[in-house]
Amino acid sequence: MIKLVLTGLWVCAVTLGSVYLSIYLATAPVGEAGAENRNTELVPGEMITVPVISDGKVAGYFLTRISFTIDKEKVVDGSLPLNALVTDELFTLLIGNKVIDIANTSAFDLNGFRTQVKQDLNKRLGGDVITEVLVEQLDYLSKDDTRNNSPDAKKLNKKPVTIVEGAAVN
Template identity: 45%
Template sequence: MIKLIGTGVWVLAITLASVYFSLKMASAPKVDTAAAEREAAMEFVSGYTTTLPVIGEGGVNGYLLTKLAYKANKDLAAKQVVPLPQMITDELYTLLVGQKMIDVANAGSFDLEAFRGIVKEGLNRRFGEEVIAEVYVEQIDYLTTASVENPPPKKGVTLLKGEVPVVETEAKSSGH
């Protein structure tokens, strides 16, 4: 009986000692305060649905409908004279109509990451500062002129349908 009690005390002492030393040796997770501050300085900006003409031989071949959203620096965005969504829409016309970034005839060759990068670089170049941190694609559609003039059901082609992260209620209430 004494051996059984001694064994129980020994197991209890070893368990308590191992818990004590494991807690003592464990370090607290390192918090990257710089990254947390950068993230706190960002806001979510929902873009407008933008309809861009696809111009080809002989006129307009169709329309590209895009809806993008952005993660932008609050302070730098507040310094802009023109409101951010309007400036973004204007820059999208410049980038997508002027540079022919999307080849609708070959939708399978569309590179989403390159598209996001080009949009981000073009916007930041236009702002003159790193205002846009990330570009989110909600949807990109292509409608032919024939489907717009005589709309049979479902003639448009969805090139891409993405997901935008959930926005905190504070960002929604700020009006952006």
């Protein structure tokens, strides 16, 4: 009987010790890198379709999803229309400035594109609000491909030309 009681006390002590140690390690103080992450917030992007206009006609579409991180301390009221600003910026870059040459997509500079989006958005927001731009998807789908993907099409479905392939952001 004494062996059973001592075994039970030993199991309780080991269990309490392991629970205490796991909680202590899980709530350890955050270092220098964690302090920076507490001030940023991920703003997930929406799927945006940007038409490509050539000779006055729609030639195709850019399918994009761009997320970004913002500095919470620099956001004044917390209700910036960030998705609307990103949509406008993408229309400006992809249609107005034509930063992507459809004929030569391999020459596309992803880092330059991210930097340009970040700089332009921060300029509009009046400070360094955007800390990082994350490109989740950037594809091109020609007008002929969209017709071929319709339910009435008798041709095989074609996939869009992937310009940038990124990881999904949650």
